[in-house]
Amino acid sequence: MSSPPPPKRHKDVPYELLYWPGLPGRGEHIRLLFEEAGVPYSDTAHAKDGIGAVLTQIKPTYPGDEGNTPLLAPPMLRHGGLTISQTPNILQYLGVRHGLAGPGDDDVWRVNGLALTALDGFSNEVHDCHHPIAIALYYEDQKEESLRRSKDYVANRLPKYLAYFERVLKAAGGDWLLGGTLTYADLVLFQCLHGTEFMFPKAFRKAREGGDYARVFQLVDAVQARPKIKEYLASEKRQKYSNGIWRYYEELDVVPEEQ
């Protein structure tokens, strides 16, 4: 589809982001989109009882908002009569509405594919580096397995995904994943790499210094330098990493072993 027209009935009502307070997490991709677009939004991260607001929406007895399905987990977005979940879904909804899903016919599908791939490689897989066995268990109950998985991640997965995005940027022939126009996929890639660098600083330093992914790191720097993003990152609204997807454990801060 070409960028579809936004539905009229939601047009002038505020956006509400529902996500756990206390860490950037999956909500951060959505916040960066709002900030870059200059769109106001409320955020349970800064609400009086943000945890309660999230829990109410996902508790097993909650039937779902009128006309919407029940939701399993945050991030969630409420916008007029619509309440939806799933990070890439919310991003696409907002990206289409605010001109961040590409200029061309069909770019919305390219951008969605890129965002999903960045989330696979630098969010989902990274989370599992400290929880390879069970989300229900503490990290301390799966430390050995986490180390094994982290070693594999920095040796195989990190270079695979970095090389992929380097290749995309090379083919695009511009500063951004689609070439000349910033899209929300660039914001997602920035946040994903920012978080993954927090978790694996040594492997990242090596990757940056190696020079094989120059375009990718240029994109990271370029996103951080955008005025609205820069202002947001320096503000109190930007939360610190904590016990979320991207965590720092000294023993997991490994580099690929020399062959």
Next chain:
Amino acid sequence: MSSPPPPKRHKDVPYELLYWPGLPGRGEHIRLLFEEAGVPYSDTAHAKDGIGAVLTQIKPTYPGDEGNTPLLAPPMLRHGGLTISQTPNILQYLGVRHGLAGPGDDDVWRVNGLALTALDGFSNEVHDCHHPIAIALYYEDQKEESLRRSKDYVANRLPKYLAYFERVLKAAGGDWLLGGTLTYADLVLFQCLHGTEFMFPKAFRKAREGGDYARVFQLVDAVQARPKIKEYLASEKRQKYSNGIWRYYEELDVVPEEQ
């Protein structure tokens, strides 16, 4: 957005699905959508050199089709000038075009959210039950960890996701996840559960007999009974499970331990 109009320039060209031959895998969700919609498509699973066709498209030196980004992994869809990847992305593209993304304004976002959640719970998490440490390693190199993860999956994750979809169906008040109208999210949920049952038959028998997820299993049966799906499942086009996402290992076929 309300269901957007399909882009005209792709309208009358054939669909090409690129996916590994020899197993249903992530390509199967897309095949089921094609079959239910009655839309013709080519499929590298049944092509002369299907593996070669997939490999060509994802090899690191391939710059991407004209105007498209390079792609990392199958499934991939080629349709006229557009080549895209990522299962939920392809499903959404096709679902919108073929009336399987819901009848109402904004249903496309609800359906995408449901499909992403089903893929999280019954495809991505299930895959990691036999590969919790590294995709680069054989199952045999991570058997102990796989058993630990599988025990957690059937005890915690499987009931969590089954209960969620039961709740969605209850709130919808009809046979399908959106109520009265079949969408591609129903097809995804069917395939996800069909595959997960293949991997964990004992836990599934227990879940079915327990009666807590009656609506979910009714949906599984109802999808299988749809004439086009039924015909497809009985045909030679339907491939057998193999060493893909959904695998059978006797030692992983566990049931939740009694408390």
